[in-house]
Amino acid sequence: MNSTKRAYNFNAGPSALPIEVIQKAQEELVNYNHSGMSIMEMSHRSKDYEAVHNDAIARLKSLYSIPDNYEVLFLQGGGSLQFTMVPMNFLNSDQTASYILTGSWSEKAFKEAKLFGQIREAASTKDNDYRNIPALEEIQFSQTDSYVHITSNNTIYGTQWKDFPQTGGVPLVADMSSDILSKPVDVSNFGIIYAGAQKNLGPSGVTVVIIRKDLLEKANTNIPTLLKYSTHAEANSLYNTPPTFGIYMLGEVLKWVEEKGGLEAIESNNEEKAKLIYDVIDCSNGFYYGHAHSESRSLMNITFRVSDENLEKQFLAEAREAGFIGLNGHRSVGGCRASTYNAVPYETCKALADFMVAFQNKNS
Template sequence: MNTLVQRAYNFNAGPSALPLAVLEKAQQELIDFRGTGMSVMELSHRSAAYEEVHNNAIALLKELLSIPENYEVLFLQGGGSLQFSMVPMNFLKPGEKAGYIMSGSWSEKAFSEAKLFGDAYHVASTKEGQYRRVPQIDELKYNPTDAYIHLTSNNTIYGTQWKEFPDTGDVPLIADMSSDILSKPFDVSKFSLIYAGAQKNLGPSGVTVAIIRKDLLEKANPNIPAMLKYSTHSKNNSLYNTPPTFGIYMLGEVLNWIKETGGINELAKRNEEKAKLIYDAIDQSNGFYIGHAEVESRSLMNITFRVKDEELEKKFLTEAKNEGFIGVNGHRSVGGCRASTYNAVPFETCKAFSEFMVKFQNENR
């Protein structure tokens, strides 16, 4: 380890913190990847050396999430935003409807894209309440003949997260899990398709993971461009074209780090502990800090709050930056403050920020 490097208190919402151990390993292997005399970025994506990286990443993801045998794991490009289009392009056929559960800005964007391809409607929405919570399961109203139901598992902008997922029976359930995948255990078999941009919990930006049930693949629209068909990537083990090889290598190393850390259950425990530090600072502030999300919907990944008045909030953000806390400004669309506490954000970073919050309150009563 290079002990001279001072790591930032990184609360960026994405691209976000990566495990230091992973960065150090990548640094060691950067010029000569495992005796090849080349960087992993220079390897042919058809080479045996890269194929091992690629397949190990798929196997690790299947292991860590206990993905059943009837699912494919794909590595795609275009981020979660391209998935907003690919999902309806593949699965929303003429004469069918698709239901979207509205819980924040990203579900709004996904819904807008779906409307370009077919008949999409709101299954439920918490927009009137400023997206302070996710809809309750008994609020969901959908049709048993729907092509699919879509939800966003964690809302980075508003700081809300699903604690329990609905069981939609024979209607395929599709989830954007970009900002909380691998942060806590969940049952993959409830979903027909899960997609996630890598840049929050999985690795660097540039890779998108899709976990898709094989029977849904068989229902896809065949009359769309090859690169936008899930089946194209499934048939070619995500090697139809040149994939983001370095990003997949890094993703695999992050998955190795998760496994060595103790797996998803250990990460969930750590994430609870980290988030509690900051939520306690909010809850014990007697209104100095005001959390956005309702308690039962609070995210463990993105903690959103305001300071009691606008001038103090500006001062808070300025002093936080001066103290080395990076990425604490809320999303540009809503303002306020946000601490993104993804898997790789250390406990010590969250503890330091919690202590700063208490100190700032005491000095600015």
């Protein structure tokens, strides 16, 4: 355990939050802004809460330089509900959408979309056990597609898009749940970006949707009210009671990103953190080996194995004893995974790298 008695938290989600944000929330928890109430107790129609709500939207727009022709929505249901909302709003039974399969979450999105219209695999790396992102020239979609869907980062397999496909007039829809806010992104290249908050944005319970306004005008109307993006856009995400505390926390995380120097600085820090661990894997002479191909490696989720299965179990057990949390790979694939999201400190990644070297030296 480190000197501040905080765990070395590599959980894949819900995941580490900036300690500065947690401490500020602790200070304000009982009496927010001299109101005599916690932010959790306030009406979502109150001036105090609306200021928090609107400030969070404004900060996200500023950090990403989101153009004026986009709406920022705060929804619920996680990224998984977006697997349904996207096709429900934008795919009719006589239309086709293209999905690029790069892991379990894109598979789940693909499965949901089948309920609404015709679905095409524009590319897939499943035959390669999702070890890489498809080359851009491998992607096949039609200009008549309703949209093209990707998952920008794959938490289970540890792969991440470095360059996004250019889809021309076809809206590109991206599930960015596990790498949103981790680097600069040109939002204008996308029709829709959605993300559950519980990796880089804040606690679980909030889903951010960034959507181009012209798409709202083209969306299906004969669907339930709460599942229409337009319902939430017209009401500034206040049609029903939003997850107020989660949005407050999200706003504080955005302030923290600003204080750290913005998305360029966050990306640089993420590269340095991931390099610590990848270097140990690459220099281990096969004692450790990664799942993802080097050109597709994720900066958010580092997936790897120990060459001997019994040693792998010992590695995970000793890591837990040393205060490292969340290093087990996803239950569907096993192995090891270090999720190095924005709020995971450099020192935590350095501690893991040192532990990995020491473990190898002791067991080689």
